[in-house]
Amino acid sequence: RRAVRGRWWVREAAIMGTWIRAELWADDERQAEAALAAVMAEMHRIDAAMSPHKPGSELSRINREAGERPVPLSDEMYTLIEQALAWSARSDGAFDISYAAVGRLYDYRSGRRPDEATLARAREAVGWQHLELDAKRRTLRFARPGMCIDLGGFAKGHAVDGAVDRLQ
Secondary structure, X not given: OOOOOOEEXXXXXXXXXXXXXXXXXXXXXXXXXXXXXXXXXXXXXXXXXXXOOOOOOHHHHHHHHOOOOOEEOOHHHHHHHHHHHHHHHHOOOOOOHHHHHHHOOOEOOOOEOOOHHHHHHHHOOOOHHHEEXXXXXXXXXXXXXXXXXXXXXXXXXHHHHHHHHHHO
């Protein structure tokens, strides 16, 4: 019988509004800790850029400014929004990052929901076709008043992809 070397290493944290758990098998403690730190750093990086709740995030800046003028996007943000719009087209709008105009009106933790008049006004701002993504200038502009976006349907998966890249 051969002796088993190594063990499982685990790191957990609350990031992006969810519980993140990274677990890996390694022989070397320094390598394991460095790998887990890289995974968590990537999760925090994505959260810092794509959180709709952090005023300094790129997403928050987009939501503040894109209704007034085209907003320059980082390469990473441009690519994610481009992918999101492709999925919106493929799904005939079932997937739509502009749902945030309505979604932000709900607070599921406290049970708050908008009244019907507020909800009807917010629905006017939903529609992925009204997100003007300029490939040449790499900007995004909202063509309807009250629009905003949320990348929750993409950002977490993107963060996992980035974590896997770091582990490889």
